[in-house]
Amino acid sequence: MKSLLLLTLLLFVSACSEHLARVMPYEKEYFAEDKMSLSPIAERSEQEGHIFLIREASAGGESSFQGGCGCR
Amino acid sequence: MKKILLILLITLELFAAPSVGDKAVSFTLPNLYNLHHKTSMQSLKGKVVLLNLWASWCNGCQEEMPKFVALQREFSKEKFQIVLSSIDSDPSNAIDFLQDVDASKRLTALYDADKQLPKAYQCVGMPSSFLISKEGKIVKVYVGSLDDAKMQELKKSVLKLIGK
Numbered sequence: 544m545k546s547l548l549l550l551t552l553l554l555f556v557s558a559c560s561e562h563l564a565r566v567m568p569y570e571k572e573y574f575a576e577d578k579m580s581l582s583p584i585a586e587r588s589e590q591e592g593h594i595f596l597i598r599e600a601s602a603g604g605e606s607s608f609q610g611g612c613g614c615r
Numbered sequence: 616m617k618k619i620l621l622i623l624l625i626t627l628e629l630f631a632a633p634s635v636g637d638k639a640v641s642f643t644l645p646n647l648y649n650l651h652h653k654t655s656m657q658s659l660k661g662k663v664v665l666l667n668l669w670a671s672w673c674n675g676c677q678e679e680m681p682k683f684v685a686l687q688r689e690f691s692k693e694k695f696q697i698v699l700s701s702i703d704s705d706p707s708n709a710i711d712f713l714q715d716v717d718a719s720k721r722l723t724a725l726y727d728a729d730k731q732l733p734k735a736y737q738c739v740g741m742p743s744s745f746l747i748s749k750e751g752k753i754v755k756v757y758v759g760s761l762d763d764a765k766m767q768e769l770k771k772s773v774l775k776l777i778g779k
Contacts, residue, residue, distance in 0.1 A: 546619055553623075568741040569702050569733035575672040 632737035635756060639666070639747045640735040647701055647709055647724035654698070654725055656751065663695045663776045664747040665769070668733050670702050671712040675760035676742040680716045682766050687721045689770070694777050700727045748776055 566574070573579065582588035633640055643655040667683065669676035687697045699722050701709035706726050713724055727733075736743065739758055746755040746769065755772060757765065 546616065550619065567733070567738070569668070569670070569730050569738055571741070572670065572672050572702075572704055575674075 633735070633753060635753055637753050639664075639745065639751050639753055640732065642700075642727075642732060642735075644700060644725040644727055644732075647699075647706055647713070647726045648720065650706075650726065654723065659696060659698065659747075660751055661749055662693065663749055663773055665695070665697045665773070666732075666745045666747060667697065667699050667742060668702065668727075668736070668738060668744070669699055669742045671708040672703070673741045677712065677716075679742065679760045680712075682761060682763075684717045684721055686766065686770065686773075690773065690777075692723075695773050696723055697721075698723045698725060700725045700732050702727050702730045702733060704728075746772055746776070 582591060639656060641656045643653050646652040646654060665683075665686075667676075667679075669680070671677070683697050683699075687695075699713075701724065703709045703726075706728075709724070709726070713720075713722070717724075733741075733743070736745065742760060744757040744761065745753055746757075748754050754776065755769070757769070761769065
């Protein structure tokens with residue numbers, strides 16, 4: 544009975560496996576499309592950043608190494 | 616309890632990804648340029664093979680492709696063959712890219728519409744390359760784009776496997 548319970552528990556745990564929800568590297572074709580990037584037109588991203596800077600009156604907070612708190 | 620653990624271990628072993636020392640996954644895939652013509656892993660036995668799983672939308676794959684063309688140029692296809700397996704949803708994207716990089720069609724290009732090879736090898740990154748010996752065993756696994764240092768290492772391994 545105990546082993547049956549353990550087996551059932553294992554089955555339930557395996558159902559939570561990240562493989563069920565994870566997008567595998569070979570399934571990322573549509574993520575790789577230009578339209579999926581935050582700034583689809585590379586030439587415009589610098590200009591957009593400049594406008595953002597003027598509008599918000601603050602620099603920084605765009606790069607990934609910052610927290611995005613706007614405090615720098 | 617011991618029995619359950621044993622069953623679990625066997626199950627884990629069965630679902631494990633093929634790694635160094637294991638037999639390469641057997642396949643039969645259509646040629647990218649001519650979908651009616653098929654190539655199988657069995658037909659490549661006796662040659663050292665570099666199986667590269669790639670896609671035209673993958674930047675790393677695009678970066679390393681000219682290096683593969685240069686490497687294939689150094690070896691006879693009878694001894695060492697670079698086999699590309701594209702997983703593009705539209706094969707014309709892969710053909711368009713290869714026409715620019717490998718116009719003389721030196722590389723053997725296959726088309727894996729169902730992504731059966733990345734699934735079988737349980738790829739953790741794109742591109743992924745597998746160096747396979749003449750006996751059909753995986754000798755090395757490369758995940759990600761190969762830089763110049765890794766290409767040199769690969770060339771040395773190929774020469775060793777060929778027996779030069």
